[in-house]
Amino acid sequence: MxxxxxxxxxxxxxxxxxxTPLACTSSCVIDAATTGYSxxxxxVKAGTPLVWRSTDIGHIQQDGVTGSGGCLSVPVSGGADxxxxxxxxxxxxxxxxxxxxxxxxxANAQALPDGxxxxxxxxxxxATMRGTLVVSP
Ligand SMILES: [Cu+2]
Numbered sequence: 001m002x003x004x005x006x007x008x009x010x011x012x013x014x015x016x017x018x019x020t021p022l023a024c025t026s027s028c029v030i031d032a033a034t035t036g037y038s039x040x041x042x043x044v045k046a047g048t049p050l051v052w053r054s055t056d057i058g059h060i061q062q063d064g065v066t067g068s069g070g071c072l073s074v075p076v077s078g079g080a081d082x083x084x085x086x087x088x089x090x091x092x093x094x095x096x097x098x099x100x101x102x103x104x105x106x107a108n109a110q111a112l113p114d115g116x117x118x119x120x121x122x123x124x125x126x127a128t129m130r131g132t133l134v135v136s137p
Contacts, residue, residue: 119133
């Protein structure tokens, strides 16, 4: 009984640690393939450049869960890296800039209690490819 409780406690700690990874602060890359993104939730520090890297064919990352428009539309050619994307926090909202273009508000972002923002995104070509960026201050 005691062993079971200890094991369950350890599993709980491991789960918590996995759910709160440190935010990426340099060389931030998300692999993109028709089978999906390399990580469903990617934590990135605001202001840190981020790229998608295709491991197979071309993809177009778009913020939101469907449709077009928003703060990000990021094409990547097969086997290449996308242009750098920078997400910033200003005026209580999340802003996105692709390839040094003027930053656009991310209307699809959701503010989290800790001051971070969660931004869902998907591939416009392959609708089953979905992920979420968590941008921390
Ligand atoms: Cu795709």
